[in-house]
Amino acid sequence: MKINKLGHPYKDGEEIIKQGTVGDCIYVIQEGRVEVIDESGETEIKLAELGSADFFGEMGLFEKDVRSCTVRALGDVTILTIDKKNFYKTIQKDPTLAYRLLEKMSYRLRETNKRLRTI
Amino acid sequence: MEDPNLDDLTLDDGSTIGVVGGGPSGTFFTFFALEFARRVGLKISIDILEAKDFTKPGPAGCNNCGGIVSESLIQVLSTEGIILPSTVIRRGIESYTLHVENGVSVIETPFKEQRIASVYRGAGPKGDADNDQLSFDNYLLELCKENGANVIHERVTEVERAKDGIIIRTKNSFEKKYDFVVGAVGLNKPTCKLFQSICPSYIPPKTSRTYISEFLLGRDAIDEYFGNSMHVFLLNIPNITFGALIPKGKYVTLVLLGTDIDKEIVSRFIQSKDVRNCFPPDIDLEANMPCNCYPMINIQAAKTAYSDRVVLIGDSSSSKLYKNGIGAAYVTAKAAATSAIFHGISSRTFKSSFQPACSDLDKDNTVGKFIFLVTSIIQKSRILKSGLLQMVVKEQKKPAKQRRMSSILWDTFTGSASYRNIFVRFLNPFVIIYLIWNILTAGLIKLKPGKHED
Numbered sequence: 001m002k003i004n005k006l007g008h009p010y011k012d013g014e015e016i017i018k019q020g021t022v023g024d025c026i027y028v029i030q031e032g033r034v035e036v037i038d039e040s041g042e043t044e045i046k047l048a049e050l051g052s053a054d055f056f057g058e059m060g061l062f063e064k065d066v067r068s069c070t071v072r073a074l075g076d077v078t079i080l081t082i083d084k085k086n087f088y089k090t091i092q093k094d095p096t097l098a099y100r101l102l103e104k105m106s107y108r109l110r111e112t113n114k115r116l117r118t119i
Numbered sequence: 120m121e122d123p124n125l126d127d128l129t130l131d132d133g134s135t136i137g138v139v140g141g142g143p144s145g146t147f148f149t150f151f152a153l154e155f156a157r158r159v160g161l162k163i164s165i166d167i168l169e170a171k172d173f174t175k176p177g178p179a180g181c182n183n184c185g186g187i188v189s190e191s192l193i194q195v196l197s198t199e200g201i202i203l204p205s206t207v208i209r210r211g212i213e214s215y216t217l218h219v220e221n222g223v224s225v226i227e228t229p230f231k232e233q234r235i236a237s238v239y240r241g242a243g244p245k246g247d248a249d250n251d252q253l254s255f256d257n258y259l260l261e262l263c264k265e266n267g268a269n270v271i272h273e274r275v276t277e278v279e280r281a282k283d284g285i286i287i288r289t290k291n292s293f294e295k296k297y298d299f300v301v302g303a304v305g306l307n308k309p310t311c312k313l314f315q316s317i318c319p320s321y322i323p324p325k326t327s328r329t330y331i332s333e334f335l336l337g338r339d340a341i342d343e344y345f346g347n348s349m350h351v352f353l354l355n356i357p358n359i360t361f362g363a364l365i366p367k368g369k370y371v372t373l374v375l376l377g378t379d380i381d382k383e384i385v386s387r388f389i390q391s392k393d394v395r396n397c398f399p400p401d402i403d404l405e406a407n408m409p410c411n412c413y414p415m416i417n418i419q420a421a422k423t424a425y426s427d428r429v430v431l432i433g434d435s436s437s438s439k440l441y442k443n444g445i446g447a448a449y450v451t452a453k454a455a456a457t458s459a460i461f462h463g464i465s466s467r468t469f470k471s472s473f474q475p476a477c478s479d480l481d482k483d484n485t486v487g488k489f490i491f492l493v494t495s496i497i498q499k500s501r502i503l504k505s506g507l508l509q510m511v512v513k514e515q516k517k518p519a520k521q522r523r524m525s526s527i528l529w530d531t532f533t534g535s536a537s538y539r540n541i542f543v544r545f546l547n548p549f550v551i552i553y554l555i556w557n558i559l560t561a562g563l564i565k566l567k568p569g570k571h572e573d
Contacts, residue, residue, distance in 0.1 A: 003347060004208040004252075004368075006193060008232040028197040031205060053202045081232060082194045090195055096457065097198055099158065 006030050007080035010073035017057055019070040024084040028055045032077030037070045048111075049074065058101060061087060128427060128465040130299060132162045136459075137287050137297035138268075139275050139310065141169025142182050142240070143445050144433025145303030146259035147452035150201070153266045155460035165267070166295070168287065170274035173241050173257035180241030182256055182305070183414035184444065185331060185374040187212075187349070187365060188236040190228070190535040192446040203236055206251075207258045209367035210237045210341075214348040215532050217511060218393045219504040220355065224511045225348065226525045226532075233347060235533060237367045244333040244370055245410040252368060275310065280317045285428055299464045301455060302424075302431035303448075306415045311435060318426040324434065325419035330375040330385050332411030338369045340399050345371060350397055351532050353498050358384050360491055360498075361441065363532075364397060376441050380413065416441070420481045425469035430455045437477035440487040442534025450476055487538035490531065490545075506558030513557070523550045 007030045010016055017023055019039045029052050036048040036056065047069060050056060056071050061084055091097050130136075136152065138145045149165050156163045173180045188196075188203065196203070211233025215226045228234055238255035264270055273289035278300065280286075285300040287293075300317070304310035311323040336344070345366040352362040359377040375388060388394060389404055398404065417438040424436035432455045433448040454476035455469075462472045497503045507524070514522040527544050530536035544550065 003210050003342075004205045006203065006208060006211045006233050006236055028202070030197070030202055053197075053200050055198075080193065080197050080234065082198065086191070086194060087198070090191075090198075094453070096155075096453075097195065100198065100200055 007078040140303030144448035151456035173254040177245030182240040320423035322422035326415040440484040505561035510557040
C-alpha cells in the first residue's frame with residue numbers, strides 16, 4: 001500500500017462489509033469511492049455511492065442487527081475503522097461529535113423518502 | 120478589568136473574533152466556532168493572525184513539533200469530517216518498534232491498519248526544495264479559509280482592552296477591535312506576556328526543553344530500515360525519558376523528551392548502539408542532519424487562561440504531558456469554541472464551560488507523571504526491561520484482545536488514550552502477575568551462567 005495513507009486499503013470490487021454479517025464498527029472513507037448495495041432481492045440494487053469523508057456502517061453502532069447492505073470498493077479506496085467502544089467513549093465526553101452523524105443520517109432518510117415517493 | 124453585565128457577554132450576529140496564532144489550536148478553534156455558528160444560524164467573522172508562512176521549509180514555516188497525529192485524534196477528526204489528505208501525511212504508522220538494551224519488539228496496531236499519521240507542521244526540514252507535500256498546519260489553515268475565515272499574515276505586537284472589545288495591533292500597523300480574542304500562541308513567551316496585559320490573572324505554563332532533529336536518508340533507506348514503524352527507545356541514558364525515531368517521507372525525525380537535554384546528551388543517544396543499528400551502517404548522521412532544534416513543551420498547565428472576551432488555548436493553556444500535543448490543542452480549542460458560541464465569552468462563563476476541559480487534562484497529567492516515573496524506574500533496570508520485553512514478545516503471538524501490556528505501551532507511546540485509562544489497565548491483576556512472572560524468569564535467565572547479556 002502507499003505509505004502516506006491512513007486506514008485499510010481495498011481494491012476495486014472488494015467487499016468492505018457484507019450484508020447479513022454481524023459488525024459493530026463504523027467506517028470513514030479516507031480516499032476513493034465505495035458503492036452501497038442491497039443484495040436482499042434476486043438482483044443487486046445500487047443504493048448509493050459514497051466518497052471521501054463519508055461514513056457507513058453507522059447502523060451497527062445503534063442496533064444489534066446484522067449489516068443491512070453490502071459496501072464494495074469502487075476503484076482503490078482506503079477506509080478507516082472506528083470501533084464502537086472508542087466512539088461511544090468519545091461521544092460521552094463530547095456529544096457534539098454525534099451531530100455530523102445525525103446530519104448524515106437525516107440526509108439519508110430524506111433521500112430514502114424521496115426514492116419511496118417515486119416508486 | 121471586567122465588563123459590566125458580564126453574564127450577558129455573548130457573541131451576536133456580526134460579532135468579530137481575532138485568533139492570534141494559526142497553529143492547530145487556532146485553526147481547530149476557528150473550524151469549530153464557524154461550524155457551531157453555522158449550526159445555530161449565528162453570523163460571525165473570524166480573522167486568524169499568523170506571522171509564519173507554513174508553506175516554507177525550515178524554521179520559517181515550522182512550529183517545532185514531533186509531528187505525530189495520534190490514533191484517537193485521527194478517528195475523532197475523521198468523525199468530524201476532517202480527513203487528512205495523502206499530500207499532508209508523510210507516513211501512515213502501523214506499528215511501534217520498542218527498543219531496550221536487551222532487545223527489540225514490534226508492537227502492531229490492534230486493527231492492522233495505518234491509524235497514526237506522521238506529518239510536518241511546516242513544509243519540511245531546512246533546504247527541502249523538491250518537496251511536493253503539504254504542511255499539516257497549512258492544511259488546517261486552508262480548511263479554515265474555505266469555511267470563511269480570513270487569514271492575516273502579520274506579527275501581533277500589541278493587544279489592548281477597550282471598553283467593549285479587544286484591540287489587536289501588528290508590526291505592519293494593522294489595527295482592529297474585536298469582540299472576542301483567542302490566544303493560540305503556543306509557548307511563545309513574549310506573546311504570552313502580551314496576553315497577560317488583557318488577562319491579568321493568567322500565569323503562563325511551566326515548560327521544559329526537548330530536542331528534535333531531522334535525518335535525510337532517502338525514501339528507499341527509510342523503507343528498508345524503518346518501514347511504517349515508529350521506533351521508541353527506553354534506554355538508560357541520563358536525562359532522557361523517551362526517545363523516538365519517526366519516519367517521514369525521505370527523512371526520519373528524532374524526538375527526545377526528558378530534562379535539560381543538551382548537545383552532549385543528544386550525541387550520546389545518537390551514538391548508542393541501539394539507535395545506530397536502526398540506520399544504514401555507512402551513514403554519517405551528523406552530516407545528514409539538515410536541521411535541529413530544542414523546542415519547549417508544556418509540563419505544567421497555565422493558570423486562569425481566560426478573562427472577559429479573551430481565552431488562551433492549546434499549549435498556552437493546557438496540554439498533554441509529553442504526548443499528543445495536537446490532540447490536546449483539539450480538546451482545548453473545541454471547548455473554547457463550544458463555550459464562546461453556545462454559552463458566552465465572559466470570564467465566569469469560561470470558568471464554568473472551558474476550564475473543566477483544561478482541568479481534565481491537568482488531572483490526567485498528574486497520573487501521566489506517575490506513569491513516566493514508573494517508566495524511568497524500568498528504564499534504569501536491565502532485569503525489569505528484559506521482563507517487559509519478554510512479556511511483549513510473548514503477547515505479540517496472542518490474539519489482539521490478550522495483548523494487555525502491548526496495548527498499554529501502545530497507548531503510552533502513541534498518546535491515544537488518557538493516562539488514567541492506561542493506569543487503570545496497568546492495575547489489572549493479570550497484567551501485574553504476568554509482568555512479575557516475566558521479570559522473575561528474565562532475571563533467572565540472566566543469572567544462569569552463559570546466558571548473561573552485556
